[in-house]
Amino acid sequence: MKIKKYMVNDIREALDQIKKDLGEDAVILSTRSIKKGGFFGIGSRRFLEVTAVAEEKNEQHANKDIYRFEEILVKNREKRQEEEIRELKQMLQEMKSMMFSKQVDLPQNMQKLLKALQIHEVDPVVSNKIMEYIHIAYGDVPVDDNFKQRLSEHIVPFVKTEVPILEKSVLFVGPTGVGKTTTLAKIAAKLKLIHKKQVAILTLDTYRIAATEQLKTYAAIMDIPMRVAYTPKEAKLELDAMHDFDVILIDTAGRSQNNDIQMSELRALVETITPSVCFLVVGMNCKYSDLKDIVKKFDVAKYTHTILTKMDETRSYGHIINISQLSGIPLAYITNGQRVPEDIIEANSRELSHILSKEVLKVAQSG
Template sequence: MIFKTFEADSFEKGLKLVKKEMGPDAIIVSTRTKKPNILKGSFSKKIEIVAAYDDGIYSSPTSSPLLNKSDLSSAKTTGKEYGYFNKERRKHSYSFVNHFSKRNSSEEDENFLTPLFDSYFKNIGDFEKFFKTVGIYEDIIGILISEISPYTSRNYNLSTELKQKAVLNKLSSLINVSSPLTIPENGQRIIALTGPTGVGKTTTIAKIAAEMHFLKGKKVGLVSIDSYRIAATKQLKTYADIMDLELKTAETKRELQKAIKSFSDKELVLIDTAGHSHKNTERIKEINEMLKNILNIETWLLIAASTKTEDALNIVNEHLAIGLSGMIYTKLDETSSYETLFNTSLVSGLPVFYFTTGQEVPQDIEEASAKKIVNSLFNKFINNNFNYKTLEN
């Protein structure tokens, strides 16, 4: 692995230098702000970026699917259209530089101490133990090992800190996190939220509506097609009244089309769908019939963070017929273990837009963070091992 240090007036300019000289697959291993050195004629602060690039000792990952169709079927996912294992998904997967360029240099620090990293991860076998211990989906462990093995090799002789950052960044880069919700100039986005009963669709719609309307000044219209739960429509009506937003209800496809057409002056239209079990295929078909063939509509699937991986993959699989455009993970405040988020993100390949962290509207929502998911896995592993060793003593 080749390392190089870059200096620039800003983080953005530094990233451009890294991309220009080392390409989009370079790894950002560290950044720091250098104070002015008046004695050397430097009167302004500089940003120092240390980057690394694989010089070819290890072959790059294949662009062909890493799981065959039968494997993906057992994983309860599509195989062709979605997934980190899909050719197009891998082709467009985040590089380290692109991942960092979308976040500033004040990215949240890792939540475990660097010295512990070498204590628990002495060789690649320890990483396999880690993945199994924290509940990573068995079929992808071998793939993850091959992805991180270059950065754990003694041939690279990385320091503990650089090794830790490289592994964290690599695992984070595999999660398809979307940029914040934006509205094209003179355009409109129509987004329907779907998912199991009790996952928090109605409150999530209210949170997104509040953010886009009050913080970003967008014109927002709300539609409810949940004819099964009168309470849900009343709840959304209450939020709409508080935010002074227009709410329309629709029980048929024609009524939905009419409602959307009436919101032609709105920049964002949010649609609340009926909650259901992922096993209720008839209800899912009803939602699909309501939403399909509506021009430019996006469908985001909501999954609670406390859902078991197998159930989450089943939920994704059963909703694929609707034509999913992205995901939101809800109720992160109810669990500190995010292996389901990691597994579902990698297997589905769907972009993740938001996390919700409580019931409060509008504050309990945040942009999705791949690092938050990955850090939680390491924290879980180290805490479990620490508690185990304490019991032994």
Template sequence: MRVKRYIVETMPDAMQKIRTELGKDAVILSTKEMKIGGFLGMFQKKRIEVIAATESGESAQQSDSKPRQAAYPATVASPAPVARASVPAAYRKSAQIITDERKDQLVHVAAPVRTADSPAVRNQLERQEVSPEELMDTQINVASEEMTGTKLAVSQSAKETAAAGYKDDRLFEEIQQMKAMMSKLASRDHGEQELPEALIEIQHRLTEQGVSSELVEEWISNAFLQWTDEGPIDEEAAVRLVREQILNFLDGRIGSGISDSSRIVYIAGPTGVGKTTTIAKLAADQIFRRQKKVGFITADTYRISAIEQLRTYASILNVPIEVVQSPGDVHRAVQRFQHCDLIFMDTAGRNYLNELFVAELHSLLSRDEQSETYLVLSLTSKSRDMKKITDNFSRYGLDKVIFTKLDETDTCGPMFNLIREYPLELTYLTNGQNVPDDLLTATPELLVQELLGERRQ
């Protein structure tokens, strides 16, 4: 048996050295983080100590001719060594996470690993090669010295007990599974090649759509790890894998529209995003498809002709309208609309990058269980501005978000970034000025098609 100790930067480095020097049947006994170098305890570098072992040629022949008594399990075949530079950072991180999670189990499985830091065993390891008998004696002696209050004689039965620990098939299986998983993570570039071309194309497409780099890496990495077939990933398979990741991301982030239990719907958002037109579309949908009686309240007294625009829509839809300027006005208007099933309140478009304007608007809104607050944002706005506005509004309570002007931009990635950072439900999209036609109910399939460019092909 050969036992070797490696000091490496990453687990893929260790895997490569172990396979090169000990062969594909080598077994990793333990992994441990350590620090080396430095001056007076400072500027030390983090490294990983890996202890691996393999059977010698003689012992391998003996194992073929008699019942299996080897101290270590057979290992699964490992892929060819992977150059560290070709392995994406996400996979190296995943391999390190798995190593950390399994560290305690490895220490429990192998007694020599538990005492590897002791001087006696370290001296054995530094010689690079030891016999099984010497290794077993050293392990038992060190364990005996560490026991407090008791002096135990190292007998033949103790050796047999220690050896029996190696025969725990369940724990051996866990080691094999961990090693196989680490090999899979380290070799996800299929040995020599990098990320498949089909996934690289989708990665570029998502980046061009304005999806954040963190979200793109998450989707692409998970899609690549889901690839279980042998051979290259074609375009169809790549799209299917990434589509699954996007659908998983959207789970729980898509709203069902205006709730049947809601009576007041507040529409808020910065100037120029199309709030008034969006209200007309939502009202028409509720009137014609759900047969609800609708009323309009507007507080947009800042923009020229804003009230007249909503009055025009109210006249076309045969909807009553009230103009308010204070919280008292809002309360009285709601009382006048007791006969209405649903009330839409239009708010003034202001520079809501300024939190003072947000606080002023909030004073007009009377939120309760029968109300919903929608934030309306334009997809033609900068992603950074959208996040700032959402952050200001979220302090006063938001429920759902509507994105407008989908037809005026080629990118829809910012809305994915926004619902990733804020607990908002994406409910509607608008893609034109026509009332009530240009209103889309957000669905996972619709959003995936928009993001991957399938609806415009």
């Protein structure tokens, strides 16, 4: 196996050099933007550091799962076309939904309730549907605590939850800084201490030394074996070697949904290791527009469930609804702090709807 780093101006230059040095079957492992030159950062230039890998010639016949560069570009074009169609459908749905709020002159308390849902960044289509149902059922409503249960009942249908059975390989993916490693540690602790499972950890987050060391510390405290892999092929070999464990939790490096190469790398990883469960981990404190982008772009990972983190770091709870409405995928867990393993709760539609209705009414009452 040959691994080589390149310092280039852009990805096209990198692709040309990689093809020339390593051949058509080479695969990009990582990309990062760095600054070089200048004096104390003044006058420095920004470069792209790209790390690529290629099999030796006598190994190439065994590596059928790696994408060629041309295939990646074609798949990305097809993906963008699909995304444009979905965006058009979403736009039409939002326009149709907005007709309700324009045509109906809402009573004052209903206006407060609608504004509160908007402040919590609840999807506008869902917000208008909730208000339409409430308006038909009650006409006007109080915005006091007595209405909490009825509001919760109208929210429940829009909160899709499911806690999966965790066995074999479980993959964690998501953007940078959302707390994947800590969330993995919380689930590992519960599986071992409460459910008495034989648990192992595999990490591919080799870009951040601190993350690997943090996971090693958690693993040592919980007496859970941990291994490191640098490529999808290595990860598959490690998983095969750990087949006797009940559950293998797989940590990955944070990826930007706006980086097509990183998304292609993630697609190749998922298709190589074929996890039993794949969690998309997203910070509850991200903007609604960013959430839409993350949910859409990370679809390359074929995630089966979602996890919302950092509930304790936001006052906007609308993503309790948004995450499953945007993705069609159930929400499995929510984390609300840094403590391992305490600060994680299993997602339950009724409980989460009650939490959201309580917070929405707080805003409505203050308005």
